[in-house]
Amino acid sequence: MKRLLLGVALSLTVVATTARAQGEGSAAATLKLEGQVVCSQCWFESDDRTKTPYGTAADLKCAVDCAAKGVDAALAVREGAGNNFKLYLLEDGRFDKGAKDWLAFMGKRVEVAGTVERRGAGQKSYLKVNALNVVAGSNNAAAAASVLQDAKVIGTQVELVLRDLFGTEQRLSALGGRVVVLNFWATYCEPCRKEMPDLAAIQNNYAALGVQVIGASADDPAARPKIMGFIKETKLNFPVWLGATVGDMERFGLAPVLPGTVIIGRDGRVAWHKSGVIKEAEVKKKIDELLAQATQEQARAAAGAKPRAGGEQQAKASGAKEEEYASSVPS
Numbered sequence: 001m002k003r004l005l006l007g008v009a010l011s012l013t014v015v016a017t018t019a020r021a022q023g024e025g026s027a028a029a030t031l032k033l034e035g036q037v038v039c040s041q042c043w044f045e046s047d048d049r050t051k052t053p054y055g056t057a058a059d060l061k062c063a064v065d066c067a068a069k070g071v072d073a074a075l076a077v078r079e080g081a082g083n084n085f086k087l088y089l090l091e092d093g094r095f096d097k098g099a100k101d102w103l104a105f106m107g108k109r110v111e112v113a114g115t116v117e118r119r120g121a122g123q124k125s126y127l128k129v130n131a132l133n134v135v136a137g138s139n140n141a142a143a144a145a146s147v148l149q150d151a152k153v154i155g156t157q158v159e160l161v162l163r164d165l166f167g168t169e170q171r172l173s174a175l176g177g178r179v180v181v182l183n184f185w186a187t188y189c190e191p192c193r194k195e196m197p198d199l200a201a202i203q204n205n206y207a208a209l210g211v212q213v214i215g216a217s218a219d220d221p222a223a224r225p226k227i228m229g230f231i232k233e234t235k236l237n238f239p240v241w242l243g244a245t246v247g248d249m250e251r252f253g254l255a256p257v258l259p260g261t262v263i264i265g266r267d268g269r270v271a272w273h274k275s276g277v278i279k280e281a282e283v284k285k286k287i288d289e290l291l292a293q294a295t296q297e298q299a300r301a302a303a304g305a306k307p308r309a310g311g312e313q314q315a316k317a318s319g320a321k322e323e324e325y326a327s328s329v330p331s
Contacts, residue, residue, distance in 0.1 A: 032113045033088065033127070034135065035077035037105040039063035040087055043076060048083045055107035060255045063106045064246055073102035075112060075127055088116065088127035095129045098188020103246075104258050108191075109135040134191055153253030157268045160248060162216060162241035165224065170241050172214075173268060179211045179290050180264040181283060184249050186218040187230040189258040191277045196234040198280035202287070203238045210266070211287055216244035218258060265290050 038054050042062040046052040054076065067073070074087040090102055093114050097104065113131040118124065160172040160182070172180065183199055185192035203213040219227050221242040231240060246256040254260035255275035263272040263286050272286045 029116045030114070031116050031127075032111065033075060033077050034109070034111050035075045035085075035088075036109050037090070037102055037107065038074055038076045038087070039066045039106070040072045040074040040089060041066050043074065043087065049076070049085065050083050055255075060107055060257060061250075064103060064256045067101040067103055073106065075110070086125065088125045091126050091128045093128035093130040095132045096188070097129075097132070098186065103256065104186065104189050105132070105134065106257050107255070108257070111135055153251075153270050153273065155269050155271075158251050158270060160216065160241075160244075160252075162243050163221065164239060164241055165228070170239070172264070175212055175214075175264075176268045177210070177266055179206075179209075179266055179287055181211065181213045181287070182216060182252070182262040182264060183213065183278075184216045184218060184244050184254065184258060184260040186258050187223070187226050188219075192259040193230075193234060195259060195277050196236060198278060198283070200235060200237050201280060202283060205284075206287060209291055211291075213238035215240040216248070217242050218244045218246075263287065263290070266294055 036054055039059070039062060042059050043049070043054060045059070045062065046054075063073075072089045074089050076085045076087055078085050095114075111133045112127065112129055114127050114129045117126050117128075119126055158172075162170055164170050172182070181199065181202060183195075185196075199213050199215070202211070215236060215238060217227055217240055219242065224242070227240065227242065249256055249260050252260070252262045252270060253273045254262065257275060259277060260275045261273065261278045261283070262270060263283070265271040271290060274282075
């Protein structure tokens with residue numbers, strides 16, 4: 001990482017809900033902030049975040065690696081126009097993020113309420129998160145999708161092997177012949193919760209047409225009671241597999257941020273993928289395309305099995321020769 005947090009000129013737009021820290025002391029201020037969750041090191045890989053918004057595939061991969069090393073996540077808050085931001089290092093408060101790190105929120109725009117303290121020799125700002133609401137996904141989701149598309153995942157076959165709620169091994173390849181909607185989610189992911197009704201509706205409306213929704217949970221399999229509670233609360237009507245990882249998501253061309261959805265065609269090949277919350281209409285559109293394509297292929301196959309127009313006499317002559325040959329074969 002070429003740039004350090006200390007010494008970078010950053011500024012801040014803040015709405016104080018009760019008080020604001022004054023001077024250089026360590027007094028805490030209760031604030032409400034809006035910004036983007038970022039890795040406090042990966043953020044500085046770009047000179048100008050107005051030209052290279054945070055959230056590319058490279059940014060997110062970097063954030064995963066940094067999280068494994070214990071690097072702090074931060075909230076990047078913009079002040080005014082231009083490349084003016086201040087980073088607040090995120091700390092656990094009353095808000096339950098459901099994991100040891102902030103990866104589920106990485107790259108997303110959020111509203112955060114909490115207390116801020118400036119500590120250490122560099123007087124860095126630390127934000128203790130007491131409440132958090134996701135405003136939107138990555139500002140650069142389209143660019144990230146484009147980068148991932150270049151990985152040529154579309155049109156390839158990707159295997160996924162996980163265990164279901166009963167401990168039985170399940171394989172994605174075993175669903176060959178069906179259109180599969182594979183959704184990566186977790187109980188601690190609030191955006192995931194919002195899209196569950198749409199996924200349940202897709203399962204209801206398309207099951208008879210050979211479409212199967214699968215939920216791949218990123219929760220620790222040991223958290224089965226919590227997962228079961230989530231399933232009952234959201235009234236899921238499709239199978240849930242456990243133990244999905246960031247690596248699994250990346251193999252399907254998804255950014256390592258929940259939620260993520262993949263559509264696999266009847267041939268077992270990835271046909272579509274999206275990092276972030278899905279819209280029911282866009283998923284239905286892709287499913288309809290795949291079903292229509294399958295119908296057309298079946299019609300062409302059936303037409304190919306019939307004699308071509310004008311070739312009926314040739315077909316009869318060929319049939320007569322076959323009968324003659326059959327009669328000459330010793331029984």
